[in-house]
Amino acid sequence: xxxxxxxxxxxxxxxxxxxxxxxxxxxxxxxxxxxxxxxxxxxxxxxxxxxxxxxxxxxxxxxxxxxxxxxxxxxxxxxxxxxxxxxxxxxxxxxxxxxxxxxxxxxxxxxxxxxxxxxxxxxxxxxxxxxxxxxxxxxxxxxxxxxxxxxxxxxxxxxxxxxxxxxxxxxxxxxxxxxxxxxxxxxxxxxxxxxxxxxxxxxxxxxxxxxxxxxxxxxxxxxxxxxxxxxxxxxxxxxxxxxxxxxxxxxxxxxxxxxxxxxxxxxxxxxxxxxxxxxxxxxxxxxxxxxxxxxxxxxxxxxxxxxxxxxxxxxxxxxxxxxxxxxxxxxx
Amino acid sequence: xxxxxxxxxxxxxxxxxxxxxxxxxxxxxxxxxxxxxxxxxxxxxxxxxxxxxxxxxxxxxxxxxxxxxxxxxxxxxxxxxxxxxxxxxxxxxxxxxxxxxxxxxxxxxxxxxxxxxxxxxxxxxxxxxxxxxxxxxxxxxxxxxxxxxxxxxxxxxxxxxxxxxxxxxxxxxxxxxxxxxxxxxxxxxxxxxxxxxxxxxxxxxxxxxxxxxxxxxxxxxxxxxxxxxxxxxxxxxxxxxxxxxxxxxxxxxxxxxxxxxxxxxxxxxxxxxxxxxxxxxxxxxxxxxxxxxxxxxxxxxxxxxxxxxxxxxxxxxxxxxxxxxxxxxxxx
Numbered sequence: 001x002x003x004x005x006x007x008x009x010x011x012x013x014x015x016x017x018x019x020x021x022x023x024x025x026x027x028x029x030x031x032x033x034x035x036x037x038x039x040x041x042x043x044x045x046x047x048x049x050x051x052x053x054x055x056x057x058x059x060x061x062x063x064x065x066x067x068x069x070x071x072x073x074x075x076x077x078x079x080x081x082x083x084x085x086x087x088x089x090x091x092x093x094x095x096x097x098x099x100x101x102x103x104x105x106x107x108x109x110x111x112x113x114x115x116x117x118x119x120x121x122x123x124x125x126x127x128x129x130x131x132x133x134x135x136x137x138x139x140x141x142x143x144x145x146x147x148x149x150x151x152x153x154x155x156x157x158x159x160x161x162x163x164x165x166x167x168x169x170x171x172x173x174x175x176x177x178x179x180x181x182x183x184x185x186x187x188x189x190x191x192x193x194x195x196x197x198x199x200x201x202x203x204x205x206x207x208x209x210x211x212x213x214x215x216x217x218x219x220x221x222x223x224x225x226x227x228x229x230x231x232x233x234x235x236x237x238x239x240x241x242x243x244x245x246x247x248x249x250x251x252x253x254x255x256x257x258x259x260x261x262x263x264x265x266x267x268x269x270x271x272x273x274x275x276x277x278x279x280x281x282x283x284x285x286x287x288x289x290x291x292x293x294x295x296x297x298x299x300x301x302x303x304x305x306x307x308x309x310x311x312x313x314x315x316x317x318x319x320x321x322x323x324x325x326x327x328x329x330x331x332x
Numbered sequence: 333x334x335x336x337x338x339x340x341x342x343x344x345x346x347x348x349x350x351x352x353x354x355x356x357x358x359x360x361x362x363x364x365x366x367x368x369x370x371x372x373x374x375x376x377x378x379x380x381x382x383x384x385x386x387x388x389x390x391x392x393x394x395x396x397x398x399x400x401x402x403x404x405x406x407x408x409x410x411x412x413x414x415x416x417x418x419x420x421x422x423x424x425x426x427x428x429x430x431x432x433x434x435x436x437x438x439x440x441x442x443x444x445x446x447x448x449x450x451x452x453x454x455x456x457x458x459x460x461x462x463x464x465x466x467x468x469x470x471x472x473x474x475x476x477x478x479x480x481x482x483x484x485x486x487x488x489x490x491x492x493x494x495x496x497x498x499x500x501x502x503x504x505x506x507x508x509x510x511x512x513x514x515x516x517x518x519x520x521x522x523x524x525x526x527x528x529x530x531x532x533x534x535x536x537x538x539x540x541x542x543x544x545x546x547x548x549x550x551x552x553x554x555x556x557x558x559x560x561x562x563x564x565x566x567x568x569x570x571x572x573x574x575x576x577x578x579x580x581x582x583x584x585x586x587x588x589x590x591x592x593x594x595x596x597x598x599x600x601x602x603x604x605x606x607x608x609x610x611x612x613x614x615x616x617x618x619x620x621x622x623x624x625x626x627x628x629x630x631x632x633x634x635x636x637x638x639x640x641x642x643x644x645x646x647x648x649x650x651x652x653x654x655x656x657x658x659x660x661x662x663x664x
Contacts, residue, residue: 010465013438013442013465014465016442016443016446017429017442017446017460017463017465020443020446020447020450021446021450021453021459021460021461024450024453024454024458024459024460029380029480030425030426030480032426032459032461035459035460035461035462036460036461036462036463037462038462040462041426041428041461041462043425043426043461043478045377045379045380045480046379046380047377047378047379047380048361048377048378048379048380050382050478052426052428052461052462052476052478053428053462054428054430054462054463054464054474054476055430055464056430056431056432056464056466056472056474058432058466058468058472060469061432061466061467061468062466093362093375094362094364094373094375094384096373096384096385096386096476097349098386098387098388098474098476099388100388100390100393100472106345110345110348110349111348111352114348114349114352114353115352118352118353118356121353121356122356126356127353127356127364127367128349128353128356128367128368129353129364129367129368129373129375129384130367130368130369130370130372130373130384130385130386131349131368131386132386132387132388132474133342133345133346133349134388134390134393134394135393136390136393137392140388140390140432140472142386142388142430142464142474144384144386144428144430144476146375146382146384146478148361148362148377
């Protein structure tokens with residue numbers, strides 16, 4: 001498909017906001033290296049590059065309290081933000097936690113939530129520094145994370161023709177859990193990938209050091225996120241579905257439902273794996289070092305092309321237009 | 333009243349979160365100077381002191397869309413956060429805006445909201461750098477602001493016996509607007525103080541430079557906020573109600589309703605004026621320089637005492653216990 005056709009819904013909303021925010025000055029001896037439109041904002045101070053991101057999780061939209069336990073929700077609220085820091089090749093420093101809660105969630109439920117949040121914070125050396133608490137009818141969570149990059153962060157806009165497209169881990173496990181919950185058919189389905197994503201911080205930092213040219217994290221699914229990266233880079237791509245790593249939970253679920261596992265994994269959603277773009281020589285270094293140094297698998301799934309188009313290429317050489325829908329909150 | 337009696341509701345909730353967050357490590361060559369419990373978190377990097385804060389505004393809790401226009405709401409969403417930066421004596425650099433919106437608010441309403449936000453951002457040299465957009469049944473706004481301090485920021489914990497207690501501007505104007513709206517009796521009442529608070533950034537920076545010892549912004553009203561500052565400092569205070577500056581809108585409203593204007597202003601809420609603590613000599617410099625350099629009035633309203641008690645002292649020398657309720661989201 002043509003990449004321009006993707007510009008709709010949530011992306012269009014963000015572009016409207018970005019237009020109005022254009023050219024706002026920034027005081028305090030701080031320069032904006034990257035504003036709206038990447039995994040994090042990037043600020044250059046006198047001595048440091050700061051990475052800054054926020055993500056909102058809403059009851060009824062992003063989670064249901066009869067499905068997810070508070071400890072996992074606490075973990076996930078922080079992990080999805082740390083994943084954005086990972087996608088820039090950075091290191092987190094601290095978090096702010098803004099919450100609105102119904103009064104009945106301010107006791108044991110909140111304690112378990114905070115314990116999950118703090119467990120994730122401990123695992124990735126992130127301080128909980130403040131935030132806001134409010135009363136509401138439903139649980140509302142907004143987490144902001146500040147990180148640092150020890151070199152130039154990896155934006156979405158660096159992809160070049162001939163670069164390889166790689167992903168960490170495996171895709172579709174989270175979506176399989178969500179669909180099983182929605183269908184009331186979650187017995188025997190491992191919900192861990194959906195409830196407790198793992199931010200790929202070490203892999204992201206290594207990818208930056210070893211010569212990747214662009215990166216983002218897969219929060220809305222490869223089918224929705226890859227076009228965003230390509231649009232930021234002004235490029236297109238060919239993706240090989242046979243090489244897309246399918247999560248075991250997605251294999252299990254697609255077998256149960258007689259679905260195509262690769263297409264299911266490509267559509268994905270909430271994978272929080274890294275989408276990494278690198279020239280072939282750097283990609284080969286990454287394929288050796290990331291699994292070896294971090295234990296995280298890495299797969300080549302496609303190649304960047306100059307034409308601003310997106311294709312799936314099957315093992316028999318057949319090409320089809322890439323139009324598997326990802327998530328978009330403002331598109332029905 | 334005894335200050336310990338104040339520890340309830342939202343404050344108790346924050347203390348529970350803070351206990352669990354205690355001792356979390358912070359990576360990336362960044363040290364935590366102040367975590368949960370002040371107007372902003374304070375981070376010391378190799379070359380800079382960073383100030384970081386977030387505030388959530390919820391439809392039905394903090395605002396009603398049939399009362400406030402979107403332009404004012406956009407202004408206010410940023411201004412309340414800038415007020416926290418002002419309260420540390422700092423300078424804002426950038427903001428993240430996380431929103432959840434019903435689909436019918438994504439057109440003209442959103443444009444006007446963003447225009448109000450950007451107007452405030454322009455006025456105080458703050459870049460809009462990113463955030464998150466989501467769909468929800470009601471409007472949910474969470475803004476995070478990052479600032480810098482060019483010297484040691486003014487915490488809540490620096491008050492000493494004999495220090496004077498000062499406030500910028502005048503109090504009660506915002507609460508008068510809110511009460512008039514609630515009563516359906518807002519004709520002839522100026523709603524500007526309620527809808528478009530002014531962050532006291534210049535006054536805050538001057539107070540820090542000229543020797544103030546503690547500071548915070550008045551978001552929940554003097555009656556609720558002064559005890560927080562005193563608790564953080566381990567001090568008490570005497571407040572002179574006759575010297576509390578009452579906002580003209582509060583005077584108008586209390587006349588209409590035959591209420592005591594000073595007590596109304598002390599209870600306040602959403603004033604976003606600065607509560608400044610300074611030794612007498614520094615206070616005298618502030619009383620001269622802040623009005624002269626910034627045009628913002630400054631008044632002495634009381635004195636810090638060692639006993640951990642809080643008194644109102646009337647012009648006839650009569651003292652009464654200070655127990656006017658402020659706002660607390662989790663206390664009925």
